[in-house]
Amino acid sequence: NAGVTQTPKFQVLKTGQSMTLQCAQDMNHNSMYWYRQDPGMGLRLIYYSASEGTTDKGEVPNGYNVSRLNKREFSLRLESAAPSQTSVYFCASSVLWGAGELFFGEGSRLTVL
Amino acid sequence: KNEVEQSPQNLTAQEGEFITINCSYSVGISALHWLQQHPGGGIVSLFMLSSGKKKHGRLIATINIQEKHSSLHITASHPRDSAVYICAVMDYGGSQGNLIFGKGTKLSVKP
Numbered sequence: 001n002a003g004v005t006q007t008p009k010f011q012v013l014k015t016g017q018s019m020t021l022q023c024a025q026d027m028n029h030n031s032m033y034w035y036r037q038d039p040g041m042g043l044r045l046i047y048y049s050a051s052e053g054t055t056d057k058g059e060v061p062n063g064y065n066v067s068r069l070n071k072r073e074f075s076l077r078l079e080s081a082a083p084s085q086t087s088v089y090f091c092a093s094s095v096l097w098g099a100g101e102l103f104f105g106e107g108s109r110l111t112v113l
Numbered sequence: 114k115n116e117v118e119q120s121p122q123n124l125t126a127q128e129g130e131f132i133t134i135n136c137s138y139s140v141g142i143s144a145l146h147w148l149q150q151h152p153g154g155g156i157v158s159l160f161m162l163s164s165g166k167k168k169h170g171r172l173i174a175t176i177n178i179q180e181k182h183s184s185l186h187i188t189a190s191h192p193r194d195s196a197v198y199i200c201a202v203m204d205y206g207g208s209q210g211n212l213i214f215g216k217g218t219k220l221s222v223k224p
Contacts, residue, residue, distance in 0.1 A: 042117070042199070042214030043156075058211060090156060098203060102146065102212070104156040 002026050006091045006105035013081045013112045021076040021108050023091030031097040032074035033058075034066060036087040037107075043090065049074050050097035081112045116140050119200050119215040126222050132187040134218045136200030139181065146212065147174050147185050148199040156199070159185070190222045 006023045013019055025032065034046040045058030049068040063085060065077045074093075078085055091105040120135045136145070147159040160167050160174040162183075167174050171190075176183040187194055200215040 040216065042216050043201070043212075044214075045211050048211075092156075098211070099144070101158045101161050102148075103158065104148075106155040 004091055004093055004103050004105040006089075006108055008108060009106065010109050011111070013078075013110065015082060015112060017081050017112075018077065018079050019081065019110075020078075021089055021091070021110075022073070023075065023105060024073045025091075025093040025103065026072065027093060027095075027103065028071070029093040029095050029103070030071070031094045032068065033092045033094075033102075034064075034074070034076045035090045035092065036060065037090060038087050046076065046089075048097075078110075081110075083112045086110060086112045116204075116213050117200055117202055117215040119198075119218050121218060122216070123219045124221070126190050126220070128191060128222055128224050130190050130222075132190050132194075132220065132222075134185045134198050134200075134220070136183045136185070136215060137181060138183075138200075138202045138213070140202065140204045140213070142178075142181075142202040142204060144203040145176055145183050146201040146203075147183075148201060150197045150199060150217070152196070159198075187220075192222045192224050195221050 004025045030051045033048045035043040037043050044060050047066040049055045052071045055066050067075045089108045092102045094100040116139050118137045144163045146161050150156045171188045173186040197217040197219050199217045201212040
């Protein structure tokens with residue numbers, strides 16, 4: 001049982017390049033989330049998908065887009081990467097929106113030069 | 114504004130010691146989560162609670178809703194408990210289903 005799988009685990013980008021972080025869960029969860037984690041700060045919500053077919057902005061959505069491809073998959077896209085987007089990104093899922101235990105992926109470390 | 118405050122920020126203990134990590138919050142909540150993050154690793158959910166006390170192995174989590182305070186206790190600590198422990202609250206009035214995270218407590222258990 002893989003849980004939440006995100007790829008890639010590491011990525012280095014140049015300013016202005018684009019990339020997509022992929023996330024998939026095999027627990028039949030309705031809700032999925034993208035967070036970023038920066039030194040000295042708590043995890044911050046970028047975007048979430050309460051259920052298949054819906055996506056909503058979180059606390060720090062600027063510079064990002066998301067796609068809920070199906071119930072399993074939720075991707076995060078950086079259209080034009082900036083150094084301020086250097087961070088560790090975590091995908092998470094839960095059975096219900098805003099409720100229930102959270103299951104996290106292993107994280108993706110992104111560096112933008 | 115810091116809606117979720119954890120203390121201490123850093124904690125060093127000797128193997129076998131009883132450890133307490135505290136979390137205070139300022140908003141009305143529907144649930145509180147305790148998470149564990151090992152160095153360079155992913156994040157694992159330890160507890161989700163809305164009242165009282167929960168126990169799993171050597172870990173105990175308590176919450177006092179009236180005082181807006183939760184504690185995570187580790188009995189008979191072990192070096193493998195070394196990790197960052199994160200408290201997060203589900204804001205009762207939040208419309209985004211958003212968890213508010215503390216900055217974490219870094220625990221180091223020495224053999």
